[in-house]
Amino acid sequence: MTFEQLDLIQPILEALKQQEYTTPTPIQAQAIPKILDGNDLIGCAQTGTGKTAAFSIPIIQKLTESAEHGKRRMVKALIITPTRELAIQIGESFEAYGRYTNLKHAVVFGGVSQVPQVNLLRSGVDILIATPGRLLDLYNQGIVKVPHLDFFVLDEADRMLDMGFIHDIKRILQIIPAKRQTLLFSATMPPEIQKLANAMLHKPQRVEVTPVSSTVDIIKQLVYFVEAKQKKDLLVTLLNNETVESVLVFARTKHGSDKLVKSLVKEGIRAEAIHGNKSQNARQNALNNFKDRKTKVLIATDIAARGIDVDQLSHVINYELPEVPETYVHRIGRTGRAGNKGVAISLVAPEEVKHLNEIEHLIKKKIRVVYDHPFVSLASALGASKAMDNAKVAPAPAKGKGYRGSKANGDFFRRKKREGQRSASKKR
Incomplete structure (x- = not known):
């Protein structure tokens, strides 16, 4: 299928051609016709599947076709998203796909002065992309008015829930017109999100691609067992490999991210951090430097990284495993795109093996283990072996030089354990 077969107007087709996009992704092929037909929609899709274009393209088309020329611009489409970075990127998508139309958009978010945003809104916009807090703030000031809204999009709904925005979303639903076309996108559909969808959508069509339990097959997944105190040294070794070009590293905490940046810079590796304690300008500069390849390594917390979309990202490294298995899927989905x-x-430190086991259970596959690296100490071998025994990890076939399935890795650790016991016996 091509974009021409989706009955898109010529200005959009020209914009897509300029972006060198010819073939829609699965979610675009399924969602665009349903939205053009006027249906409410639930899109269950992860970041990186092309969902932004799946809703921005039909909104641009419908607003262009219904434009009332000569009248003052009023907000006709409202897109709510959880993070500033994601709001900016959605704005860039509307800019790219609507470049040959007469539509005007604005992006508003907190953490920066509202003056430029207010001036843009007062000049009149058709499409508004916003984070929940800043939108409600501007609405309470009487600056944002949405009585003529035709489209409402709630993007990354599950992340909204994680970040505590659910009450803000309920307040936003009270201020927008009841008669509207509503689109909800979420990587997962926990009961709270399903309940919200039932309340805000009318007879919605459903589109689902790349279930959360499935990781992209093209991504090569590897595990390195290592003591927590030696993770930094192993990370430096991995980053100095010439095949590692552009790396997104996930850390659990903001403090840990900053500490890791200092360690890497000390080793001569260009690195920056992005997290909630950074100013908006600092976050955007770090992201731009990473996209422009001025920085090789970007270290991020999960919430800050949600809106990061970087072309040709060669590696994702989990410096620490997430406690929620689904988060692993979101993390690694940043690479292997397009x-x-x-x-x-x-x-993976010995104390994290339980999280690894949960991840493997979710994705229904064993992740190959690299055991022949310089930081597999006897202590980490014993700890991981014990944790794997407790987790009852099932065997997996060995694949590739230097890698072993979980059973082979367990045999390796148990061999180390026996060697340690013999060594201790000799000392006695």
């Missing part, structure tokens, strides 16, 4: 190959590496 047909490109990607590598996802997890540095």
Whole structure:
């Protein structure tokens, strides 16, 4: 299928041609016709599947076709998203796909002065992309008015829930017109989100691609068992590999992210951090430097990284495994996009093996283990072996030089354990 077969107007087709996009992704092919037909929609899709274009393209088309020329611009489409970075990127999508139309959009978010945003809104916009807090603030000031809204999009709904925005979303639903076309996108559909969808959508069509339990097959996934105190040294070794070009590293805390940046810079590796304690300008500069390849390594917390979309990202490294298995899927989905190959590496301390087991259960596959690296100490071998025994990890076939399935890795650790016991016996 091509975009021409989706009955898109010529200005959009020209914009897509300029972006060198010819073939819609699965969610675009399924969602665009349903939205053009006027249906409410639930889109269950992860970041990186092309969902932004799946809703921005039909909104641009319908607003262009219904435009009342000569009248003052009023907000006709409202897109709510959880993070500033994601709001900016959605704005860039509307700019790219609507470049040959007469539509005007604005992006508003907190953490920066509202003056430029207010001036843009007062000049009149058709499409408004916003984070919940800043939108409600501007509405309470009487600056944002949405009585003529035709489209409402709630993007990354599950992340909204994680970040505590659910009450803000309920307040926003009270201020927008009841008669509207509503689109909800979420990577997962927990009961709270399903309940919200039932309340805000009318007879919605459902589109689902790349279930959360499935990781992209093109991504090569690897595990390195290592003691927590040696993770930094192993990370430096991995980053100095010439095949590692552009790396997104996930850390659990803001403090840990900053500490890791200092350690890497000390080793001569260009690195920056992005998290909630950084100013908006600092976050955007770090992201731009990463996209422009001025910075090789970007270290992020999960919430800050949700809106990061970088072309040709070669590696994702889990410096610490997430406690929620679904988060692992979101993390590694940052690489291996648009047909490109990607590598996802997890540095796993013995105390984290239980999280690894939960991840493997979710994705229904064993992740190959690299055991022949310089930081597999006897202590980490014993700890991981014990944890794997407790987790009852099932065997997996060995694949590739230097890698072993979980059973082979367990045999390796148990061999180390026996060697340690013999060594201790000799000392006695």
